[in-house]
Amino acid sequence: MSSEAKQPIRVPRRGAIGAAVTFARRGLTRRPLQTALLLFVLTISLAGTMTIMAVLSGIKAQMFRDLQRVGLDVVNIQMTPNMQNLLLSPLMMEDTKWMLNAAEGGKLAPFRVDMAVGADLVESRSGEFLLLTTTHQWGGIAPLELVEGRFLEVNEKDACVLDEQVADRIYPDRSAVGENLFVSVEGRIQVFEIVGVLKDPFAIRKKFDELDFAGAARSTINRILEFKSVYITGDFSEPHESVHGAVVKVPEGVDARKVARAIQKATDERDLPTVAWARREWVENVMKGADLTTQVASLLWVVVLFVTGIMILTISLVAIRERYRELAIRRTEGAYRLQIVGQLLLENILLSALSGCLALGIAQWAGEILEARYLSWAPTFLWHEMTLALGLGIGIGALATVIPAYRAASLDPVEVLRQN
Amino acid sequence: MATDNKTALIQLEGIHKTYQDGVLKVHALCDINLSVGRGELITIMGPSGSGKSTLLHILGCLDHPTEGRYLFDGEDTNEYRDRKLAETRNQRIGFVFQSFNLLQRETAIENVTLPLMYAGANEAQSRAKEALRKVGLGERLNHRPGQLSGGEQQRVAIARAIVKRPDVILADEPTGNLDTQVGSNIKDVFKNLHADGLTIVLITHNPDVAEMGTRKLKLRDGQLEA
Numbered sequence: 001m002s003s004e005a006k007q008p009i010r011v012p013r014r015g016a017i018g019a020a021v022t023f024a025r026r027g028l029t030r031r032p033l034q035t036a037l038l039l040f041v042l043t044i045s046l047a048g049t050m051t052i053m054a055v056l057s058g059i060k061a062q063m064f065r066d067l068q069r070v071g072l073d074v075v076n077i078q079m080t081p082n083m084q085n086l087l088l089s090p091l092m093m094e095d096t097k098w099m100l101n102a103a104e105g106g107k108l109a110p111f112r113v114d115m116a117v118g119a120d121l122v123e124s125r126s127g128e129f130l131l132l133t134t135t136h137q138w139g140g141i142a143p144l145e146l147v148e149g150r151f152l153e154v155n156e157k158d159a160c161v162l163d164e165q166v167a168d169r170i171y172p173d174r175s176a177v178g179e180n181l182f183v184s185v186e187g188r189i190q191v192f193e194i195v196g197v198l199k200d201p202f203a204i205r206k207k208f209d210e211l212d213f214a215g216a217a218r219s220t221i222n223r224i225l226e227f228k229s230v231y232i233t234g235d236f237s238e239p240h241e242s243v244h245g246a247v248v249k250v251p252e253g254v255d256a257r258k259v260a261r262a263i264q265k266a267t268d269e270r271d272l273p274t275v276a277w278a279r280r281e282w283v284e285n286v287m288k289g290a291d292l293t294t295q296v297a298s299l300l301w302v303v304v305l306f307v308t309g310i311m312i313l314t315i316s317l318v319a320i321r322e323r324y325r326e327l328a329i330r331r332t333e334g335a336y337r338l339q340i341v342g343q344l345l346l347e348n349i350l351l352s353a354l355s356g357c358l359a360l361g362i363a364q365w366a367g368e369i370l371e372a373r374y375l376s377w378a379p380t381f382l383w384h385e386m387t388l389a390l391g392l393g394i395g396i397g398a399l400a401t402v403i404p405a406y407r408a409a410s411l412d413p414v415e416v417l418r419q420n
Numbered sequence: 421m422a423t424d425n426k427t428a429l430i431q432l433e434g435i436h437k438t439y440q441d442g443v444l445k446v447h448a449l450c451d452i453n454l455s456v457g458r459g460e461l462i463t464i465m466g467p468s469g470s471g472k473s474t475l476l477h478i479l480g481c482l483d484h485p486t487e488g489r490y491l492f493d494g495e496d497t498n499e500y501r502d503r504k505l506a507e508t509r510n511q512r513i514g515f516v517f518q519s520f521n522l523l524q525r526e527t528a529i530e531n532v533t534l535p536l537m538y539a540g541a542n543e544a545q546s547r548a549k550e551a552l553r554k555v556g557l558g559e560r561l562n563h564r565p566g567q568l569s570g571g572e573q574q575r576v577a578i579a580r581a582i583v584k585r586p587d588v589i590l591a592d593e594p595t596g597n598l599d600t601q602v603g604s605n606i607k608d609v610f611k612n613l614h615a616d617g618l619t620i621v622l623i624t625h626n627p628d629v630a631e632m633g634t635r636k637l638k639l640r641d642g643q644l645e646a
Contacts, residue, residue: 330538334507334535413482
């Protein structure tokens with residue numbers, strides 16, 4: 001026996017790791033109640049965190065998709081909206097030529113705006129709106145979506161296209177296309193045949209107004225587009241004909257922001273009371289606002305994880321205290337402190353990893369329910385966010401375990417065995 | 421009480437152990453000098469509170485003396501740090517306690533493989549089975565401590581102690597929780613282990629058990645008597 005004892009037991013690393021995993025697995029499976037409790041707390045917390053993350057990412061993704069619909073390669077040029085400018089209309093058709101040149105080609109649609117009242121004489125319904133006089137080019141600049149019918153064609157007279165909101169107000173019970181709309185502008189009555197209904201292009205603006213920190217551009221678009229619109233074709237053949245603004249679609253490869261700055265500079269030099277802004281810039285500003293808002297909202301999952309950490313710490317403290325005798329026996333049999341701490345940590349990491357997988361499934365299920373019942377956007381599960389949530393879960397679990405584990409490993413095993 | 425210092429597995433030189441109990445200083449061990457050679461079976465008797473367990477804990481590298489030197493196989497254990505102490509306990513010292521100290525949620529074989537797994541030793545399962553067979557528990561491998569009698573639990577503890585092929589087995593009242601018949605069986609197990617050449621230091625209250633020692637020592641008020 002003595003000669004055998006002289007042979008040192010070599011510790012192959014793989015064997016030691018295998019033993020640690022075995023101890024951790026046994027530690028979890030032999031304490032089903034404690035394991036189930038920790039698994040429940042961790043899973044629910046991680047699922048909550050993942051759901052919050054997915055909901056916040058989802059709204060940003062949805063916003064970006066929606067906002068892209070306004071056309072990122074479009075520059076808006078509008079007169080500063082005040083009564084003097086509207087009455088004097090200092091911007092003229094001939095100005096649109098240098099605007100188009102500054103845009104390095106592309107398409108331009110001038111427009112005028114008037115306040116108008118329209119009526120359906122059949123059902124005696126009426127409504128106020130903005131009468132937007134433009135050219136058929138408008139339809140090729142902003143990516144318009146039609147609910148029904150079509151957009152205006154070249155030099156088409158006595159035809160109009162309604163914004164969805166106007167159509168719903170004046171023709172709530174039937175299709176507006178094909179109907180005659182009686183429009184009163186400054187006392188003049190005109191009749192237009194409705195050829196199409198546009199999906200409300202400014203619903204997005206209303207949706208995200210509170211997130212838009214773009215300043216002047218925002219207030220301009222808000223004021224001008226306060227009313228819903230009816231589009232008609234105008235005659236813009238005269239160079240001195242006054243216009244209220246234009247929209248420009250820049251050619252592919254040209255930076256809309258650069259074009260907006262160039263046009264703004266030119267209008268300043270010409271002393272014209274106009275503002276030029278790229279819709280891309282507006283979208284970026286809204287997205288920045290959304291980022292800020294979602295970052296603030298992210299505090300919610302930080303709080304969830306913090307509370308989870310406290311709960312796990314409490315459970316770990318109690319659970320490890322109950323294992324003092326077991327750990328003392330392990331110490332007696334040759335486990336060193338680090339192995340004890342490592343075993344308890346590994347147990348927690350395995351548990352956290354399992355919780356993470358379960359939480360991901362629960363979060364996706366919760367996301368589907370939220371989307372079906374409460375949200376107007378789909379929660380988006382981004383792999384890097386889910387990895388972050390899982391990593392934080394494991395990290396918090398490990399942090400909450402390491403203190404009681406180290407404390408347990410540092411206890412005098414003799415004293416523990418004597419007391420228990 | 422002395423063995424040839426050159427061959428001594430265990431050498432205690434002027435060991436003192438003092439505990440602080442509030443304002444009182446309790447001298448658990450006073451100037452203990454002891455040499456244990458390889459292959460010896462030493463029994464130590466003494467009344468409660470005489471310092472038997474304290475001595476065993478120092479011998480088992482579970483506790484440090486307040487004063488004095490403890491040489492294990494020629495090395496001063498005072499210089500050992502946590503890891504070296506743990507390795508010594510794991511690979512060179514086998515423990516058998518009065519209260520068995522088995523892991524209640526683990527089976528007999530899992531309890532026995534425990535020290536081997538910490539050592540990362542190969543063939544842990546087969547060595548554990550062999551150790552359990554040696555103590556007569558070859559048929560109870562997968563029973564948990566709660567499913568075993570006191571005597572069987574102590575046999576599992578002995579198997580756990582011998583499975584690592586230690587230099588010495590330290591037994592603290594191994595028959596203390598067992599009835600006479602079962603205690604006698606356990607005594608036989610220790611006799612057999614000693615016959616196989618194992619060094620054993622056994623602490624007991626029981627004069628019958630103490631009788632089997634090749635050297636019989638007494639501990640009284642923290643002092644060793646021949």
